[in-house]
Amino acid sequence: MRSPYEELGLAFGDAMVPYLYGTDCTPALAAAVLERLGDVDAILLVLDDGVRGHADAVAAELARRVRVEPVAVEAAERHKTLPTVHHLLETAVARGLTRRSAVVAMGGGTVGNLAGLAAALLFRGTRLVHLPTTPVAAFDATVSLKQGVNLSAGKNLAGTYFVPALIACDLAWLSTMPRHDLLTGLAEMVKNVLVAAPGLEPKLVRALEEPRLALRALLEIGVEAKAPYVAADPRERGGALIFEYGHTAGHAVEFVSGGAIRHGEAVAWGMLVAAEVARRHHGLAADDVAAHHRLVARLDLPGAATRLDGLGRDAIRAALAADNKRGYGPCAPGEVLMVLLDSVGRTVPGPAGGPPLVPVPIEAVMDAFETVAMNALEAV
Ligand SMILES: NC(=O)c1ccc[n+]([C@@H]2O[C@H](COP(=O)([O-])OP(=O)(O)OC[C@H]3O[C@@H](n4cnc5c(N)ncnc54)[C@H](O)[C@@H]3O)[C@@H](O)[C@H]2O)c1
Incomplete structure (x- = not known):
């Protein structure tokens, strides 16, 4: 049977990151996320407040096989800061994530950067999956390893580079963008x-x-x-x-x-x-x-x-x-x-x-x- 999504391989130096994409294929993408993560005991789903509808559908699919811990973030530049990253880390530990867990970022570039930096720091590096829902995130920010947050003087002044395990995008998610x-x-x-x-x-x-x-x-x-x-x-x-x-x-x-x-x-x-x-x-x-x-x-x-x-x-x-x-x-x-x-x-x-x-x-x-x-x- 034909796969409901296509797959690209994005190379970042020696690292190869699969990018799965299609339209109206959320259940198949969620199944692929679980399959690619393999041995995973829990998922911290960092979700953009503005995409709860899409995130609920993803969470329901993931929750069939693994414990899902959702945490919503308001996607705003004033929250793209180290205190928000700290909140994500505290939440991850409080909810019992381990080194076998993964961070899944669902939203635009703001949530992708916040969750990306948190994933890089949690236990000195946890597996990260990007589920981009905006054009900036799907077509640009995820084609990058940069995970930056703002300081009071300006944008993206603190951060790191981090290789995600997987990027997956149901292009139908973008249809709710104004x-x-x-x-x-x-x-x-x-x-x-x-x-x-x-x-x-x-x-x-x-x-x-x-x-x-x-x-x-x-x-x-x-x-x-x-x-x-x-x-x-x-x-x-x-x-x-x-x-x-x-x-x-x-x-x-x-x-x-x-x-x-x-x-x-x-x-x-x-x-x-x-x-x-x-x-x-x-x-x-x-x-x-x-x-x-x-x-x-x-x-x-x-x-x-x-x-x-x-x-x-x-x-x-x-x-x-x-x-x-x-x-x-x-x-x-x-x-x-x-x-x-x-x-x-x-x-x-x-x-x-x-x-x-x-x-x-x-x-x-x-x-x-x-x-x-x-x-x-x-x-x-
Ligand atoms: N290399 C990189 O890491 C890189 C590259 C480009 C941009 N960025 C960063 O990305 C951020 C901008 O990201 P963005 O443009 O994706 O915006 P965003 O993440 O700030 O989201 C903008 C708004 O769109 C809403 N939204 C998200 N998905 C939606 C959907 N499917 N339907 C309806 N509303 C939705 C959000 O809730 C938010 O209100 C900036 O902070 C920028 O610095 C990083």
């Missing part, structure tokens, strides 16, 4: 096309016409673009840093908005800021800048002026100064490291053959930010 969040969450796919896979633009544009019907294609774009880079650079400290494109200004916007501007949307703004910096200082051609606006406009973002105007400029400067790429390459005080393009699909090389990160004065980023903030997308 249309706007589904679309803006696809900014990471736009990023993949701009930075690494311009040949995938027609496929992405087709998928963005009716994203709910094109989730498989979107998953393939995410994996196809990023997988070769994380295979060669599993810690994303060298060549795979190109996927930080749009994340310097993007993280600052996301952090300063307190998460009101969600990750995908923030990355979209961040890419427009990066394109503006590159246009002014690295000769990015007008056609290439236009390609950014053309693709970002398909994400149905609200007008830039209304979204970005309310954000405190000093707070954005401070968040840029605390960016978590500091130290990857030379960067003077008052500068920040950015991934920049000199044309679509080609990054500006970093200094002295180092990682593809360019030091940029924070004031130059702020100038570009003001330009993006002033230009409502409709006017482009």
